[in-house]
Amino acid sequence: MKDPKPFGVNELREMFLHFFETKGHLRLPSFSLIPQNDASLLLINSGMAPMKPFFTGEQEPPRHRVTTCQKCIRTGDIENIGKTARHGTYFEMLGNFSFGDYFKNEAIHWAWEFLTSPEWVGLDPDRLFPSVFAGNETTPADTEAFRVWNEEIGVPADHIFKFGKEDNFWEHGSGPCGPCSEIYYDRGPKYGCGKPGCTVGCDCDRYMEVWNVVFSQFDNDGEGHYTELKQKNIDTGMGLERLAVVCQNVDSLFDVDTVMNITNKVTEITGAKYGQSHAIDVSLRVITDHIRSATFMICDGVLPSNEGRGYVLRRLLRRAARHGKLLGVNEPFLYRVCDTVIHENEGHYPELRERQDYITKVIRVEEENFAKTIDGGLKIFNEMLAGHKAKGEKTFSGGDAFKLYDTYGFPIDLTLEMVEEQGMTLDEEEFHKQMEEQRQRARKAREALGDLGWAGVEFGKDIPETQFVGYDHTTVEGAKVVALVVENEQAEELMPGVEAIVVLDKTPFYAEMGGQIGDQGTLTADGVTFAVTDVQKNKGGKYMHYGKLTQGTLKVGDTVTAALDVERRKAIMRAHSATHLLDKALRTVLGDHVHQAGSLVEPDRLRFDFTHFSALTAQELGKVSAIVNEAVLEGYDIVTQELPIEEAKKKGAIALFGEKYGDTVRVVDMGSGYSVEFCGGTHLDNTAKVGVFHISSEFSVASGVRRIEATTGKASLAVMNRNQEMLFQAASILKAKPGELREKAEAVMAEVRQLSQSVEKFKAREAVSEAERFLFSGHDVGGLKVLTATVPEADANRLRKMGDFLRDKEPKVVAVLAAVNGEKITFLAVCGKDAVKAGVKAGDIIKQVSAIAGGSGGGKPDSAMGGGKDPLMVDNALAMVDNVVSMKLGV
Structure with a gap:
């Protein structure tokens, strides 16, 4: 058996893609690891996964023959990473695909040509072993693939292995499926298990699968019935790193170049x-x-x-x-x-x-x-x-694991891993039990907060969905009252002063959704006024107008004029259009990784959450603000259209990740492509109407999620006017012109700092002088100089300065000072070096003295601080100092 050529990983990748280009395939770049419009996957895990729409016929492929090298992530066997030669979370999958074009014959011939031809990889044919589907009671054996391998390629029958559904049939629930044919490479006895009969299919590392071609030819109805597909497809997958292991003749995928x-x-x-x-x-x-x-x-x-x-x-x-x-x-x-x-x-x-x-x-x-x-x-x-x-014990407590997770934020997977490294097991059942109990507690806490009151109201099918006409109208006449709700129950009539919900057959009021708050306004008829304070939309498509009947009587079946607060709506539109410009600016400054993670749009105020890993610098915030305001000054036209979703995507419209969209979507285009997003909210017709955009704050709201709060329109003008007013007031106080305010403020602050330093020096000298007077009041206890004093309204810093002077001035001193500020008591004890040598320690003294005043304290032998709660006991506490010192000295 001859050894393979030692091609590098990058050589093999290019070789494979070029080979299939010579067979009429279109080379596509790797798709993103983030699945697009596929909620079934967290991350792309195979070469065919991003191309599901081409296989199912939902989408026309760019060509019916395609080849890719696809980035993939699989974490199902993460615990085995590093322990085996075959497991890795990241790998590249080489693939050639046919969407209703060629089928088994070409796929098998090309696989063999690429692997064995001296012009390409040049593997020894004698070391390659194909496998085919053996068939079962529901699906016939793949005799066609066997025939091609045996009669056309010339692989001996004893080199072709027949395996069951688990190994050689690809399906995932209902839908397209089919048999597959794998190609194994014999790496030699040194990689084998040494067991008698070790051959293809053994779990050891001798026979490595390097190629798998799936013949997608059946449709599974999900109940075990298989019918032939009209459009048969080819899905080939070959692990790039695995092929490199074979070519470079190394032990594992970790050893390739x-x-x-x-x-x-x-x-x-x-x-x-x-x-x-x-x-x-x-x-x-x-x-x-x-x-x-x-x-x-x-x-x-x-x-x-x-x-x-x-x-x-x-x-x-x-x-x-x-x-x-x-x-x-x-x-x-x-x-x-x-x-x-x-x-x-x-x-x-x-x-x-x-x-x-x-x-x-x-x-x-x-x-x-x-x-x-x-x-x-x-x-x-x-x-x-x-x-x-x-x-x-051999079992690590689930309760301890939960405490690590809940209290200290320690990941459970790391706990599990470390427990296993210690030869122990983790009580996972108890851990998950406590996790569930925590969820139940959180759920009850949420329930205790209540809901919006209308969630439990069921409307019959005879009540139609509300027709929203608020994109084009701010007032609607002849809107019919189709339902009334009072205290979570449907009613036929409303009386004045009652808070209720009104449901109309049509409305100009925008219901809160997508981050935009609901409109406010009035519902009126002859002698009737209902003040609308909020609008929500339920799952049945009914718009719930919250508010209070202030005049007249309102009945189901009445018609009203629905008029929203136009100025408020304009202010909301200013903020909403600004969020789109902000999203664009953030992507421009920070990068395409920025995605909207939530928003709140109110009159001339907005809150925008977005994915980013660190706080924005002042320079980045300045750039973002400048870009938004430049777009405002440009006066871009804002055009809204309802388009088929695929056409919207071709326009480059940005969708919110995780949101579900129908076949038709509403697209908001600002500046003919400057900013294009899916959005159901209300917007201006020109960016110039946003007015001044002003960022008021930027901060973190969760790991990897930042928040910007900003104002637009009149709110920004109010901020500017307020700031200008404060500027003039400050200038007047400092007796300076507004343009000279900074220099004047710096000069004043320098003067204040100088005065403050002078005051501190004076206080320090005063404290030392006062402490020096205390020394004269000291008296002898066992050869030490003991003194106590109360220093009215002194802070801790003043006490420390006095104590440091006493301790350093007199080696034999034992001093306790007290300061009372309202109900707050501060004690300080100091001991000179001779006192400490004699066995008297400040920390011991302060504990006993503070306890008498209802407090506690502690510290080092030469200096300690404490506190108390009872000002009436301060004198008693100080009177105890002599006794404490005498006991320490034994006199």
Whole structure:
């Protein structure tokens, strides 16, 4: 058997893609790791996953023959990472795909040509073993694939293995499915298990699967019935790293060139040597694998968080950081490996280098934040672990694990991992029980807050959905009252003074949704006025007008004129249009990883939450504000359209992640493409009407989520006027012109600092003088000079200055000073060096003295402070000092 050619990872990737280009395939770049319009996946985990719409026929592919090298993340076997040769969270999947074009014959021939031809990979054909589907009671055996392999390719029948559905049939619930054919490579006896009969299909590492081609030819109805598909597809997947393992003749995917170069960087930083021990190798592999995954995930827009794909990223970084600690690295270091990851992959993924600074910063911030958590958590964990071991227990308490998680923020997966490393098991059942109890407590707490009152109201099907006409109208005449609700019950009639909900058949009032608050206004008829204070929309599409009947009587079936507060609506539209401009500005300044994470739009005020890993600098905030105000000054036209969702996406419209959209969506386009977003809210017709945009604050609201609060229109003008008024007032007080205010303020502050320093010096001298007078009142107790005094309204700093003088001036002094400020009592005790040598300590004295006044205290032998609660006992406390000193001296 001949050895393979030692192609590098980057060579193999390019070779594969070019090979299929020669077969008429369109080369597509890797799709993002973040699935688009696919809620079934957290992260892309296979080459075909991003192309599901092409396979199902929902979307026309750019060509019916496609080839890709797809970035993938799988974390199902995360506990095995580093321990085996085959498991990795990040890998690249080479694929060739046919959407209703070629089928089994071409797919098999091309697979064999690429793997065995001397012009391409050139593997030894005698070391390759195909497998086919053996068939079962519901699905026939794949005799066609067997025939192609045997009769056309010439693979001997004893080299073709037949396996069952578990190994050689691909399906995922109902839908397209089919048999598959895998190709295994014999790596030689040294990778085998040595058991008699070891062959293809054995769990050992001798026979490595390098190719899997799925023949998508059936439709599964979900009940075990399979029918032939009209459009048959090909889905080929081949792990790039696995092929490199074979070609480079190395032990594992961690030993291939591009991955080993990353490990070499980790060893350089940590000082750990690969091959030194199994434990060290595991840690090095975990760090290498996880930093690869993290780098690519962050590049594609994933940020660390406590849920979803953000938690996957956080977990990978935390596992890697902990394994760094196992190697003796106690400071952030993962971010230093990024450059090597990028260097090894930038030829095919140039976006890595473009976003390097951003990737590095995200990882460093997460490392630094986790260091604070893990240091405290590890200490508590070790104390808990020692307690279990002292009792001879082999099970780590679920209650302790929950306390680590709930109180100290220590991740349960790390606790589980560390427990297993100690040869113990974790009582997961108890942990999950306490987690559920916590959820129940939280749920009850939420229920105690109540709801909006209308959630439980059920309207019959005879009450239609409310027709919203508020995009084009601010007033609607002839709106029919179709339902009334009073105290959560439907009513037929409203009387004056009653708070209620009115449901209309049509309305111009916008109901609160998408962050925009509901409109306010009035519903009127002859002699009838209903003041609307809020509008909500229920699941049945009914618009609920909250408010109070202030005049007349209102009945179901009446018609009213619905008129919203136009000035308030304008102010809301100013703020809402500004959020779109703000979103655009944030992406421009910070990067495409910024995604809206929530918003609140009120009259001329907005709150905008967005994904970002650190606080914005003053310069970044300045740029964001400038970009928004420039867009306002440009006076961009704002156009809203209802478009088919695919057409909207082609226009570049930005959708809120996690939101569900129908076939038709409303698109808000500002400046003919400057800002294009899906949005159902109300907007201005021109950005100039936003007025002045002013950022009032920026802060964190959750890990990886920041918040900007801002004003527009009249609210911004009010802020400016208020600031200007304060400016003129300050200038008047300081007797300066507004333009000279800064220089004048600096001069005044310098003068204040100088005066303050002079006052402090005077106070210090005064304190020393007063302390010096106290020395004359001291009396002898066992050869020491004991004195006590009350210093009216002195603060702690003044007492310390006096005490330091007494202690340093007189080596034999024992002094206790007291200050009473209202109900607050402060005690200070000092002992000179001779007093301390004699066995009298300030800390001991202050404890006894403070206790008499109902307080406590402590400190060092030469100086200690305490407090008290009962001012009437201060004299008694000071009177005890002589007795305390006498007892210490034994006199």
